[in-house]
Structures are given as C-alpha cells and as structure tokens.
Amino acid sequence: MKTSDYLKKYGIRLKKHLGQVFLSDDRIAKRIVKEAGLKPDDVVVEIGAGAGTLTEELAKTGARVIAYEIDESLAPILQERLSKYPNVELRFEDFLKAKDVPDGAICVSNIPYSVTGLIIEKIIEWRFKRAILMVQKEVGERILSKPGRKSYGYLSVMVQTFYEVRKLFDVPRSYFVPNPEVDSVVIEMKRKDVDLDFERFKKFVSMIFSKKRKTLKNNLKPFLSIFEGMDLSRRAEQLTIEEIMELYNVWRRTLECSKE
Structure with a gap:
C-alpha cells in the first residue's frame, strides 16, 4: 500500500505547523538504507517516522530500530506497517526532549525540515557514530560548505568539527506527499575522534x-x-x-x- 493510501485509509490530515511532508517512494527509502549499510547488531535511531516508509525499510535489516514521532495521530499507520517487526520500538515523543538515546547509535532519518538545525545539534550532542540524513537541499549545501563561500557558517562549522561529511544523492520534491517547495539531499556524517565540550x-x-x-x-x-x-x-x-x-x-x- 502506498503512503498516500495509508493517509486516506486513516483520514490523516497533514499538520502544517509540523511541516509534515512524507517520503512516498520506497525506492528512495531502500537506497538510503543501502547507503547506511546496517547490520543486525546495530542500533538505529530514526527521527520523524512519519507514515513509516523509511522505518519499514530500516526494520527489514534486522537492526534494532528506535523510531521517534511527535504526532500521535500517525500511530494507526505506523502500528499497521510495523507490527510484524519485533525489532522496532516506536516512541511517540519529541526527539529534541529525548533523555536516553543509546550510546554508539546510528541515525538514519528524513528529518523534519522546520527544526533541522536543532536536530543536527542534538545528533552532535548525543555523539551518534554515524548519521545518514535527508535534509532540505539548501541546508545540505550549508552543512557541506567550505570557508569563503556564502553558505559557510555556524552549521557548517558545528557539523564539520565533529563529523566527516559527504553528499550521497539528491532527492527531487516529487518523491514526497505532498510535494514540498524544495528539493532534498541525502548526506552522510561519520563521527571524528574529537573530544570537545x-x-x-x-x-x-x-x-x-x-x-x-x-x-x-x-x-x-x-x-x-x-x-x-x-x-x-x-x-x-x-x-x-x-x-x-x-x-x-x-x-x-x-x-x-x-x-x-
């Protein structure tokens, strides 16, 4: 069943104040998971499970998946899609207020664009060893930017101090429901051996x-x-x-x- 069909089945209306746009193409989800290279003994954190398109692909790897979703109205969709995966734990709470993210976890997420900066700061603070993130293309450019460019700034320095970063691939806006006004990009972040306050x-x-x-x-x-x-x-x-x-x-x- 397509993501749009799940939304219709449960009468879910997307919330503008949460900036909700959901990945609707499982080919993109499969590609993200392939890039993550997950193993059954990995612990994966997903921020913003949405309608579960990416969550389901993460679950298929056999890794332990902790999926955060702030919108409890999406519970029926997520429970239907994920009930057959005992390795998935759904947490209906705000990731920004999380207290017990496991050490050494890997973050694989299509993160909510309205709070991208705050979430990335949390990823740094929680010391995720790796992160595969889909972000707004403009934000991705800022994260990857180099000194002397207009896009180089606070976010570039914060991420690049703690992580090795590289671009993986672009994702057009047509792969989301509803189509957002911007394109996206998937980036990879690998933790550096940096000990900073x-x-x-x-x-x-x-x-x-x-x-x-x-x-x-x-x-x-x-x-x-x-x-x-x-x-x-x-x-x-x-x-x-x-x-x-x-x-x-x-x-x-x-x-x-x-x-x-």
Whole structure:
C-alpha cells in the first residue's frame, strides 16, 4: 500500500505547523538504507517516522530500530506497517526532549525540515557514530560548505568539527506527499575522534558568527586582550575549522584559568 493510501485509509490530515511532508517512494527509502549499510547488531535511531516508509525499510535489516514521532495521530499507520517487526520500538515523543538515546547509535532519518538545525545539534550532542540524513537541499549545501563561500557558517562549522561529511544523492520534491517547495539531499556524517565540550564550543562558534559580515575583532570585542598577536581582521566565514579551533582553544584556556 502506498503512503498516500495509508493517509486516506486513516483520514490523516497533514499538520502544517509540523511541516509534515512524507517520503512516498520506497525506492528512495531502500537506497538510503543501502547507503547506511546496517547490520543486525546495530542500533538505529530514526527521527520523524512519519507514515513509516523509511522505518519499514530500516526494520527489514534486522537492526534494532528506535523510531521517534511527535504526532500521535500517525500511530494507526505506523502500528499497521510495523507490527510484524519485533525489532522496532516506536516512541511517540519529541526527539529534541529525548533523555536516553543509546550510546554508539546510528541515525538514519528524513528529518523534519522546520527544526533541522536543532536536530543536527542534538545528533552532535548525543555523539551518534554515524548519521545518514535527508535534509532540505539548501541546508545540505550549508552543512557541506567550505570557508569563503556564502553558505559557510555556524552549521557548517558545528557539523564539520565533529563529523566527516559527504553528499550521497539528491532527492527531487516529487518523491514526497505532498510535494514540498524544495528539493532534498541525502548526506552522510561519520563521527571524528574529537573530544570537545559541546556546549562551550557551540557558544564560541555562535559568538564568532553572531554578526556574519563583521570581523572577528568586532565579534570577539569582549575578549580582545586574550587574542593579542593573533590576526582578527578576517570574518569567521573565511576561517578553516583548524583556525577556528586555534581561536577556541585560546578562549577556552582563558575561561578555565579564570575559574581556578
């Protein structure tokens, strides 16, 4: 049965305030799962199960699947599609408020576009070892962007500091119900061996990108004395991850010393 048929069967009306658009082509779901290369002993987290098109393909791998869905009205569809898979656990709750995501899990999701940035921050914070994500094409470009490009910014730095990122394939808007106004892209993120205080690093990156067209000298004005001898004439969008890390470590060490 097609996704659109499930929606009609249960009289489900999509909620605009949740930005609901559901993947309707199982060929795309199969391709995403193939790229994930899942094994039966993997733990997979899906964020935004929707009508279950991707969830069902994840379930077929035999991996343990934890599927989050904030909209409980979709329960009848998901339960019908997934009842034969004992390896699937449905959690009708907001992933952004989750408390017990298993360590070392893999995230495979068509994430809700309206809260993409917040969800990606959570993926970083929860230390997912890998993530295969379908995101809005424009957001994907920002995540993959390099220094000097207009699309390079806070999200680029946050993701690329913690993950190796690559583009897998594009997904046209026609593969969704209803058709959204934008195309999508599937990306892969592989965790780097990075040990950083997430909240502290997030605060620093937010600070240097707070006024994107301003120089570091302007955005770091309260801390200029600690960067003496360092070049602060450029904008944050011109810096490599390594250069940002150098600045961050100076700032971090100063904060730690001030607390001693």
